Amino acid sequence: MTTKPNQNIIIMTFTIICILIIYHYFIYRQNFFNLKQLNQFEKFSSKDFYPCIAIIVEFRTTDKIISVVHNVNYHIPITWPIQIFHGITNENFIRNSTLSSLISSGKIILTLMKEIYDRSRTNILFTDAKFWKKVRGEKILLFQIDSIMCSNSPHKIIDYLQYDYVGAPWDISWYTDDRKYLVGNGGFSLRTRRKILELIALIPYDRRKPEDVWYAQNLHRVNASIAPVHIAKTFSVESIYYERPVGIHRFSWNCNFRRKISETCPESVMVLPNGGC
Numbered sequence: 001m002t003t004k005p006n007q008n009i010i011i012m013t014f015t016i017i018c019i020l021i022i023y024h025y026f027i028y029r030q031n032f033f034n035l036k037q038l039n040q041f042e043k044f045s046s047k048d049f050y051p052c053i054a055i056i057v058e059f060r061t062t063d064k065i066i067s068v069v070h071n072v073n074y075h076i077p078i079t080w081p082i083q084i085f086h087g088i089t090n091e092n093f094i095r096n097s098t099l100s101s102l103i104s105s106g107k108i109i110l111t112l113m114k115e116i117y118d119r120s121r122t123n124i125l126f127t128d129a130k131f132w133k134k135v136r137g138e139k140i141l142l143f144q145i146d147s148i149m150c151s152n153s154p155h156k157i158i159d160y161l162q163y164d165y166v167g168a169p170w171d172i173s174w175y176t177d178d179r180k181y182l183v184g185n186g187g188f189s190l191r192t193r194r195k196i197l198e199l200i201a202l203i204p205y206d207r208r209k210p211e212d213v214w215y216a217q218n219l220h221r222v223n224a225s226i227a228p229v230h231i232a233k234t235f236s237v238e239s240i241y242y243e244r245p246v247g248i249h250r251f252s253w254n255c256n257f258r259r260k261i262s263e264t265c266p267e268s269v270m271v272l273p274n275g276g277c
Contacts, residue, residue, distance in 0.1 A: 053137025146250035147188035150265035168238035186212030
């Protein structure tokens, strides 16, 4: 005859097993649904989808768009198109600029965004699968108007294509988040679209973190390859100095830092705060 304590243990064990079964069932259902969504995001025809692409999201009317896009276009392989995500208010400005011939030739792809995302909402946009669905390439160079590429770098963008995420490493002297993940800044970064979508489908975005920090800390969950610090610093400079990187991303550098980087990357003065020292 089963005693009362033993009955309680049996009931408790059975209850726990049932809870675990139900939990794993719903997790499976959710992941299955997310993967179905992921597959829906890749239905591009071959003529509309590229192995590599550069993208910029900018809703402001500023000449910096034109200068930075010309700079990036000069430095990326000729087979890479540039996709500009823009708003209705700056569309004519872009079309009527010196980018017009590149737009006509198809080298530049214009994508109208009906909803405007200001700086404070960029994190939401870059962690939204609907946005990445619109990106027409698998390997993505994401750049912003406060980034620039350096003409005299011995490194080329194609040197980093084996990685799923590369950005300027963060300096541990001021970076207060998990120092296990230091790569890297998203303002000038190379990303793999599939891995981005896989992560978005796997876990929800933590809105307490900037999007690049969130990706840096979580892309390993989908077996993404993230460049180590010693490689990432040759790709981009933000707060850690490297003499001749592929590109730079604006940072509140001191005058000595700015002077050093401007000697080997003169283009940097285009994006330095106050034009340099």
